[in-house]
Amino acid sequence: GWSMENVLDEEIKVIKSTVGTEDHVICALSGGVDSTVAATLVHKAIGDRLHCIFVDNGLLRYKERERVMETFERDLHLPVTCVDATDQFLSELKGVVDPEKKRKIIGKEFISIFDAFAHDLEQKLGRKPSYLVQGTLYPDVIESCPPPGSGRTHSHTIKSHHNVGGLPKDMKLKLIEPLKLLFKDEVRQLGRILDVPQGFLKRHPFPGPGLAVRVLGDVTTGNALDVLRQVDEIFIQSIKDAGLYDEIWQAFAVFLPVRSVGVQGDQRTHSHVVALRAVTSQDGMTADWYYFEHKFLDDVSRKICNSVRGVNRVVLDITSKPPSTIEWE
Ligand code: XMP
Numbered sequence: 001g002w003s004m005e006n007v008l009d010e011e012i013k014v015i016k017s018t019v020g021t022e023d024h025v026i027c028a029l030s031g032g033v034d035s036t037v038a039a040t041l042v043h044k045a046i047g048d049r050l051h052c053i054f055v056d057n058g059l060l061r062y063k064e065r066e067r068v069m070e071t072f073e074r075d076l077h078l079p080v081t082c083v084d085a086t087d088q089f090l091s092e093l094k095g096v097v098d099p100e101k102k103r104k105i106i107g108k109e110f111i112s113i114f115d116a117f118a119h120d121l122e123q124k125l126g127r128k129p130s131y132l133v134q135g136t137l138y139p140d141v142i143e144s145c146p147p148p149g150s151g152r153t154h155s156h157t158i159k160s161h162h163n164v165g166g167l168p169k170d171m172k173l174k175l176i177e178p179l180k181l182l183f184k185d186e187v188r189q190l191g192r193i194l195d196v197p198q199g200f201l202k203r204h205p206f207p208g209p210g211l212a213v214r215v216l217g218d219v220t221t222g223n224a225l226d227v228l229r230q231v232d233e234i235f236i237q238s239i240k241d242a243g244l245y246d247e248i249w250q251a252f253a254v255f256l257p258v259r260s261v262g263v264q265g266d267q268r269t270h271s272h273v274v275a276l277r278a279v280t281s282q283d284g285m286t287a288d289w290y291y292f293e294h295k296f297l298d299d300v301s302r303k304i305c306n307s308v309r310g311v312n313r314v315v316l317d318i319t320s321k322p323p324s325t326i327e328w329e
Contacts, residue, residue, distance in 0.1 A: 004189045008041070011178045015045035018176065024125055025176065027133035028114060029054045029080060030208065031068040033201055034135030034179060037191040040076050041178050042133050044194065048079050051129065053117045055110060058086030059210030059219070062233035071200050085113050090220050097217045099329035106209045118171060132173040136180045137187060139283060204250045205284065213329040217257040223310070224272075228255040230308045231274045238300045239278070248290055251278035254317070254328045262312030271312040274304065279326055287321040 019025060027039045029052050043050045054072065056065045065082065072078045092105045122128050179187050191201045207213055214232075215224045232253040239245050254275040262269040276297075281287035301314040317324070 004186070004193055007182075007186075008190060008193055011041055012045045015042055015176060015178060019046050019049070019131060023131060024049045024051060024121070024127065024129040025131040025133060026050075026118060026121065026129045026173070027052045028110075029068070029072065029078075030135075030206075031060070031064060032135070032206060033184075033191065033196075033203060034137060034187060035133075036071070036076070036135075036200065037187050037194065037196060038133050038135040038176075038178050039078055040194045040196060041190070042176060043076075043078055050079060050133070051121055052078055052080040053114065054080050054082045055113055056082065056084045056086060057089040057106065057110070057210060059089065059106070059212045059225070061206070061211070061236075062229040071197060075195070075197050075200075081117065083113055083117070085109065088113070093212065093218075094220045095218055099213060102212045102219070102329070103209050106212060115171070118173075130174060131176050132171075133176045133178070135187075136177040138179075138181055138183055141180055202246055204245075204248070204252075207327060213327045214252060215255040215257075216328060221257065224255045224257075227272060227308060227310055228253055228274070231255075231304050231311060231314075234303050234307065235276055235300055238296070238303065242296055244292075244296075247280065248278050249281035249284070249287060250326060251276075251290070253277070260313045264312065269312045271310050273313040273315060274311055275315045275317050275328070276300070277317040277326070277328070279321070281321075281326070284326060285321075287326050289318050289320050292316075 025042060025046060027035065027042065027050060029035050029039055031054065039050065039052055052072070054065070054068065065084075069080065069082055072080045089106065089109050092109055093102060096102055096105060118129060179190075182190065188201045192198065211225055211228055211232075212219050215221075215228055219225060235253050236245075236251060239248065239251055245251075254277060256273045256275060258273055259270050260273050262271060278290040278292070279287035280290055297316065304311055304314050317328075
């Protein structure tokens with residue numbers, strides 16, 4: 001019969017026979033569910049002939065690098081090289097305000113780091129890696145190539161997502177996409193069998209360009225990224241503490257490039273404004289803004305203003321998609 005256990009066994013067989021006993025495989029981990037499950041599966045099939053890279057682009061959430069590396073290494077025993085490329089990304093993003101330009105720069109920097117990783121590996125192994133693992137899901141496949149005449153338009157055409165087909169073509173790597181016939185909930189099931197921690201499998205989606213599309217305008221302005229990380233962490237932690245994380249599709253904070261007047265003690269302040277966004281959705285294509293209890297919002301807002309220096313105003317995004325998108329950029 002059909003079961004996830006069978007899918008797993010079948011995939012492992014296919015990967016083993018595809019890769020053979022000599023070839024090496026590389027994989028870029030994003031910290032998301034899909035690439036993690038895909039890599040764990042391939043690791044189970046070919047062991048340490050899998051070589052993963054995780055890039056800290058300086059646009060990650062609070063303690064994200066530490067948290068995902070702990071899962072990769074301690075829980076999953078994946079062979080991962082962690083590259084801190086914060087300076088490289090942020091210096092390229094300096095002064096850039098156009099969201100699509102930000103995405104292009106981030107995509108390009110990522111490729112250059114990935115290229116260097118592949119070349120270093122080639123030196124070390126004395127042979128080129130031949131395969132690339134990608135966590136492509138079935139909906140990604142359909143979205144990237146909508147059936148002709150279907151009249152479907154997709155977020156890919158609106159924003160340049162780099163999840164699919166965004167890696168260098170001249171590297172001549174053959175693709176391994178072990179999840180390409182699965183839906184998200186099936187990937188989570190598969191992850192559970194592979195002992196990927198439950199909390200990790202339930203993570204909200206996070207965009208490739210990261211906090212760059214959540215700091216409106218120039219991401220390198222002042223301490224915007226740092227402020228955003230602190231606010232986002234308070235918001236997400238409050239959502240988890242209230243037991244709401246799993247009923248929300250995505251929740252995050254946005255840093256607005258404006259200042260507003262406030263008063264703290266008997267001092268006037270002229271500080272930052274942050275927005276909170278939480279939505280429910282089935283697939284990210286449409287979304288509804290999430291109704292929090294007033295008490296919850298009140299607590300979060302106080303907590304943010306009391307503990308994050310430089311923030312004196314918190315606003316809530318009450319638009320659905322459409323007409324808005326989930327992200328602000
Ligand atoms: P939007 O903002 O288009 O987002 O309503 C729909 C879903 O896609 C995510 N998103 C991205 N993911 N690269 C990504 O990998 C991107 O450039 C990007 N832009 C949006 C967004 O977080 C939501 O889950």
